[in-house]
Amino acid sequence: MIGHRLFVHAVFVALAPIIVAWFGMSVPAAILVVILLLLWRWVIVLSGFVAPEKTPDLVLATISASHFVEKVRWSMDRLGLDYVEQTSGGALGAFFRGRTVPQLKVRTGIVQSSIGNSAEILRYLWGRYAVEDPQAAAFLEPTTERVELEARLDRYGVSLQVWVYYHLLNDRELTLHAWGANNPVTPFWQRQSLRLLFPVLRALIRKSFRITDENHARAVANIEERLGEANDRLNDGRRSLLGGDALNYTDIAFAAMTGLWLQPARYGGGKADAVRLDRDKAPIRMLKDIEAWEAGYPRATEFVERLYAEERKAPAAAPVKQEDKK
Secondary structure (H helix, E strand, O other), X not given: OHHXXXXXXXXXXXXXXXXXXXXXOOHHHHHHHHHHHHHHHHHHHHHHHHOOOOOOOEEEEEOOOOHHHHHHHHHHHHHOOOOEEEEOOOOHHHHHOOOOOOEEEEEEOOEEEEXXXXXXXXXXXXXXXXXXXXXXXXXXXXXXXXXHHHHHHXXXXXXXXXXXXXXXXXXXXXXXXXXXXXXXXXXXXXHHHHHHOHHHHHHHHHXXXXXXXXXXXXXXXXXXXHHHHHHHHHHHOOOOOOOOOOOOHHHHHHHHHHHHHHOOOOHHXXXXXXXXXXXXXXXXXXXXXXXXXXXXXXXXXHHHHHHHHHOOOOOOOOOEEXXXXX
């Protein structure tokens, strides 16, 4: 596959200076090595046309516990799409490959395109599938009101990341569990890398998410503001956050974000079971927040639990692609 071909080529490019120095090659010989590497790269490009990579039409790059992933995963399951999930371990992809999740890889012919960020992925799904089946895709229609609410919910999701890491990072085993170090669908080499690189990853997370007392307090304030907003909206008995009875993607987004801390039975559609954090193992302060939110925002939590019970169906056959089996 072209991905593997490019990886092997990249390894040889990295080794080329060492080879030249090791064998004491002359300048003309070194130039010849460069030319050969360039020709090799060209052959790889041509091979993509002659022998294109055989990949599924839809691949969703994920980490099992991500609430942003769950927002997209649930929407794709609701559309009834046939896709492969490519699971990575925790923060490895972001800090060592420069790839955040979710990421949707779409193959059309010999061309494969990638779309990142949950909001952009949902816009693609709407544009792509509303033409084929308007009724099935209606819940994804990006009205002005929905897009504005989605933006606030995405900030809620970021605040939840700060909240989770504030409580978990001091517990190595709990953090590794949440990252998928015990998840059999996480590639073996990534599970080992997570354990080996944990101190580095923890430091990078603390820096990038600004895990401090002050930022945690701001995150909690935003979380409670979003929960309060949802609780108030649902006060009139509506079955959708924006009114009416028809489910739309902002309801899914709120349920996916809230599901990160509420952990309803069907969270992840069966794909996050191996990273579930049981409440009896949660840090005390984290558990107190969860219990306070359940008690303080009952309509919001009941809404999420209902959606997961009634609407969150796992796909009949949803293969998971392990990166070490490519």
